[in-house]
Amino acid sequence: MLTIDSLSHRLSSYLEPAQVNCVKRAYYYAEQAHTGQFRRSGEPYITHPLAVANILASIHMDHQSLMAAMLHDVIEDTGIGKSAISHQFGDQVAEIVDGVSKLAKIDYESQAEKQAKNFQKMAMAMARDLRVIVVKLSDRLHNMRTLGALPPEKKRRIAKETLEIYAPIAHRLGMNDWRIEFEDRGFAAMHPLRATRLHASLQQVRGNRKAIVEKIQSSIEMRLQRETIEGLVIGREKHLYSIYNKMRGKHKSFEEIMDVYAFRIIVENIDTCYRALGAIHNLYKPKPNEFKDYIAIPKENGYQSLHTVVVGTQGVPIEVQIRTKEMDELASRGIAAHWLYKSNGDEESKNGSYDRANRWIKRLLEIQQHTNSSVEFVENVKIDLFRDEVYVFTPKGEIIELPAGATAVDFAYAVHTQVGNSCVACRVNDRPAPLSQALESGQKIKIITSSGSQPNPNWLNFVITAKARAAIRHYLKNQRHTESVELGKRMLQRALSNQELQLDKLSDAQIQNVLETTSRESMEKLFEDIGLGQITAMAITNILSPGSENDTNRNSHAPISIESPDGLLISFARCCRPIPGDPVLAHLSTGKGVVVHRETCKNINDLRNKRGSLSEINWSPKVEGEFRSEIRVEVKSERGIIASLATRIANTKTSIEGIQVDERDAEHSVITLTVAVTNRVHLANVMRSIRNMRSVASVSRAKT
Incomplete structure (x- = not known):
C-alpha cells in the first residue's frame, strides 16, 4: 500500500530534501483536514490525494504541484479556505488548489451548466498557471482508476466527460500515455460489453x-x-x-x-x-x-x-x-516534460510543447471573451480540442496550424480577429478560391480584406474553428444590437412625429416616466426592444401622449428605408419575396425585427385591422444587392429542359438559388425557380428571356 514514506523515498530521487519536506507537510495538513472522511470504497479519503501526488511524481512534477495535489480537495470538502492555504503554503500553491477545486455548491439549471461553469473556471486558472491542468488530469486519472465503487449512472457520466474533455486535453498537451489510459478506461466504463469483446478479440x-x-x-x-x-x-x-x-x-x-x-x-x-x-x-x-x-x-x-x-x-x-x-x-x-527538464537545467531545448500549450490557453481566453455562456464556451472548446491538423503558409512563409477541414475564413481568424471580420475573398496558391473551400497542408493562403465589410452569418455553416465561430457570433450579436437600437430609434421618432413630439426634445421627467412604465433600465435598451418588436413605438407614444391611439389624424412622416438585403433586423417574407420596385408594407415580428411583405400578399390581410402592427416602408433610391424572387414556369416535359432553362437564365447574369419540379400531367411540368435579382426590371428581363423558349407554355411570378 502507498504511504507518505514510500512517496517521499520516490521524490528524493529528483527533489531537494527541503522540497520533499514541504510535500510531507502538505500531506499531514490534508490528512488532518480530511479526518473522518472516506471514499466510496471505504478507504480513508487521504488515500486519494496521496495517489494523485504519486501519479505526478511518476512524471517528475515540481514540489508545488505535488503540494497542490495533496491539498486539491481541501477547499471543496472541508471548512478551510483559499486564504488559509495561501498563508500556510504560499500563493502559488493556493492558486493551483483553487483552480483545481470545483465551484461552490450553487444550484445550476442543469448538470451540463454545472460542468461547463467548472470547466470555464479551470480554464481561466490554467491561463495563470499551466500546472493547474496537470494536477487536474492526475486527479481525474486516479478517479478513472477507482471507478469500480461508483453506481453505473455516475460511472457513465464521468467516463463521458473524460472522453469528451479530459482525454482531448491530454492529447492537446502532448501527454500521450495519459490520453491512452483515459480513453481505454473511459471506453470500458461507457461500453463495458464492447470493450470486453474487443479485448478478447x-x-x-x-x-x-x-x-x-x-x-x-x-x-x-x-x-x-x-x-x-x-x-x-x-x-x-x-x-x-x-x-x-x-x-x-x-x-x-x-x-x-x-x-x-x-x-x-x-x-x-x-x-x-x-x-x-x-x-x-x-x-x-x-x-x-x-x-x-x-x-x-x-x-x-x-x-x-x-x-x-x-x-x-x-x-x-x-x-x-x-x-x-x-x-x-x-x-x-508532453507538457509535463517541461518541469522535468526545467529541473535538469535543459529547459531551452525542451519547452516547445509548453509554448504551444500556452498558445492554446491564450486561444481559449479569446474564445471565452466572445462567448455568451459557459455551456457555449465548453461546446466551442470541444470543437477545438480533438482534430487532426493541417499546416498552411501565410504569404510571408509563416506556418499556421489549423484543424483538418478548416477554411480560408478559419485561417483569417487564426491570423487576427480583425482580418477575419474584414475578410471578403481569398487566394489559395495565388489562385482565387471560395472562402468555404477546405484547406490542405502546404497551401499558401492570402486573405483579401475590405475596411467596409463585415462577417457573413452564412460563414457559421462552414467554419470549424472555435475562435472563428465565437468571433463571428460575437460580431453578429453586437451588430444586431446596434441595428436594433438604430431601427427602434427611427421607429420611435416617426411615431412621436405623428403626435407632433420630438425625441430629442423630451424632458428628463418624460424619459424617466417612460422607463419606469416600461421597466427598462435605459433608453438604449428601450430602442433595442422596439427594434426587436418586444414593445411597439405606439405604446411609448401612448405613455407620453395618452389618447394618441384613438387619434386617427396621423401623418406618415419618414418611412423606414431599405438599403440592402443584408440587414440583420430587416428580413424579407418568404411567402411573397419582395424585391426593389415592389410596393411593400412591413410588420414588426417579436425578436426578428421588421418583416417586409409585398402589398398584395395575402398573409398581411389579417394584420391590416390591427392598429400599429403595419408600418410604412420604402426602397431607398440607393438600394443595392441581390434579392430572392420566385418564378413559376410551365413547360412541356422533355429531356434536358432544366439544363436549357438554367443556361438561358445564366446568360442574363442571374444566379439560380433553388429549383423545384412538379409534374402536372404526363406532358406538362411546373418548375419553380428561386433566382437572385437586383430589382423588378432585372426580374422582367429574366422572365422575358425564359418566355421566348420553345418548350415554355407560360411564365409568371410565383404568388403567395
Missing part, C-alpha cells in the same frame, strides 16, 4: 500475429545494422479505444484494422532519423502520400516524429514512426 489475434511481427522487426533491425544505424525497434499495438473509433468512423472490420503492423524506431539524433527513413524506404516500398514529417513541422501539441507507411512482403501494410529519445519522451509526457 485482441488477445486472440495477438498470438497469430506474433510470428509476423518478429519477422518484420528482425528485417528492420538487420537493415539498420547494415547501414550502421544504431536504433531501438519496437512493435507498437493500437489501444482499444483507437481500434473502436476506427471501426466506427472508417466503417472497417476488426480484421482490416489489425491487418496493419506498426513499429517505432528510436535513434540518437535528428540526422539519424532521416537516415533511418532512407533505410526503411530501401527495404520496403513506401505508399504514396503517406509520409509525414512532424520533425520539420511539429504537431500543435509539440509532437515530433517521422511517419511513413510501407508495403511489406505479401502486401502487408507497415506503419513506421522514427524519432529520437527526447522526442519519444516528449510524445509520452
Whole structure:
C-alpha cells in the first residue's frame, strides 16, 4: 500500500530534501483536514490525494504541484479556505488548489451548466498557471482508476466527460500515455460489453500475429545494422479505444484494422532519423502520400516524429514512426516534460510543447471573451480540442496550424480577429478560391480584406474553428444590437412625429416616466426592444401622449428605408419575396425585427385591422444587392429542359438559388425557380428571356 514514506523515498530521487519536506507537510495538513472522511470504497479519503501526488511524481512534477495535489480537495470538502492555504503554503500553491477545486455548491439549471461553469473556471486558472491542468488530469486519472465503487449512472457520466474533455486535453498537451489510459478506461466504463469483446478479440489475434511481427522487426533491425544505424525497434499495438473509433468512423472490420503492423524506431539524433527513413524506404516500398514529417513541422501539441507507411512482403501494410529519445519522451509526457527538464537545467531545448500549450490557453481566453455562456464556451472548446491538423503558409512563409477541414475564413481568424471580420475573398496558391473551400497542408493562403465589410452569418455553416465561430457570433450579436437600437430609434421618432413630439426634445421627467412604465433600465435598451418588436413605438407614444391611439389624424412622416438585403433586423417574407420596385408594407415580428411583405400578399390581410402592427416602408433610391424572387414556369416535359432553362437564365447574369419540379400531367411540368435579382426590371428581363423558349407554355411570378 502507498504511504507518505514510500512517496517521499520516490521524490528524493529528483527533489531537494527541503522540497520533499514541504510535500510531507502538505500531506499531514490534508490528512488532518480530511479526518473522518472516506471514499466510496471505504478507504480513508487521504488515500486519494496521496495517489494523485504519486501519479505526478511518476512524471517528475515540481514540489508545488505535488503540494497542490495533496491539498486539491481541501477547499471543496472541508471548512478551510483559499486564504488559509495561501498563508500556510504560499500563493502559488493556493492558486493551483483553487483552480483545481470545483465551484461552490450553487444550484445550476442543469448538470451540463454545472460542468461547463467548472470547466470555464479551470480554464481561466490554467491561463495563470499551466500546472493547474496537470494536477487536474492526475486527479481525474486516479478517479478513472477507482471507478469500480461508483453506481453505473455516475460511472457513465464521468467516463463521458473524460472522453469528451479530459482525454482531448491530454492529447492537446502532448501527454500521450495519459490520453491512452483515459480513453481505454473511459471506453470500458461507457461500453463495458464492447470493450470486453474487443479485448478478447485482441488477445486472440495477438498470438497469430506474433510470428509476423518478429519477422518484420528482425528485417528492420538487420537493415539498420547494415547501414550502421544504431536504433531501438519496437512493435507498437493500437489501444482499444483507437481500434473502436476506427471501426466506427472508417466503417472497417476488426480484421482490416489489425491487418496493419506498426513499429517505432528510436535513434540518437535528428540526422539519424532521416537516415533511418532512407533505410526503411530501401527495404520496403513506401505508399504514396503517406509520409509525414512532424520533425520539420511539429504537431500543435509539440509532437515530433517521422511517419511513413510501407508495403511489406505479401502486401502487408507497415506503419513506421522514427524519432529520437527526447522526442519519444516528449510524445509520452508532453507538457509535463517541461518541469522535468526545467529541473535538469535543459529547459531551452525542451519547452516547445509548453509554448504551444500556452498558445492554446491564450486561444481559449479569446474564445471565452466572445462567448455568451459557459455551456457555449465548453461546446466551442470541444470543437477545438480533438482534430487532426493541417499546416498552411501565410504569404510571408509563416506556418499556421489549423484543424483538418478548416477554411480560408478559419485561417483569417487564426491570423487576427480583425482580418477575419474584414475578410471578403481569398487566394489559395495565388489562385482565387471560395472562402468555404477546405484547406490542405502546404497551401499558401492570402486573405483579401475590405475596411467596409463585415462577417457573413452564412460563414457559421462552414467554419470549424472555435475562435472563428465565437468571433463571428460575437460580431453578429453586437451588430444586431446596434441595428436594433438604430431601427427602434427611427421607429420611435416617426411615431412621436405623428403626435407632433420630438425625441430629442423630451424632458428628463418624460424619459424617466417612460422607463419606469416600461421597466427598462435605459433608453438604449428601450430602442433595442422596439427594434426587436418586444414593445411597439405606439405604446411609448401612448405613455407620453395618452389618447394618441384613438387619434386617427396621423401623418406618415419618414418611412423606414431599405438599403440592402443584408440587414440583420430587416428580413424579407418568404411567402411573397419582395424585391426593389415592389410596393411593400412591413410588420414588426417579436425578436426578428421588421418583416417586409409585398402589398398584395395575402398573409398581411389579417394584420391590416390591427392598429400599429403595419408600418410604412420604402426602397431607398440607393438600394443595392441581390434579392430572392420566385418564378413559376410551365413547360412541356422533355429531356434536358432544366439544363436549357438554367443556361438561358445564366446568360442574363442571374444566379439560380433553388429549383423545384412538379409534374402536372404526363406532358406538362411546373418548375419553380428561386433566382437572385437586383430589382423588378432585372426580374422582367429574366422572365422575358425564359418566355421566348420553345418548350415554355407560360411564365409568371410565383404568388403567395
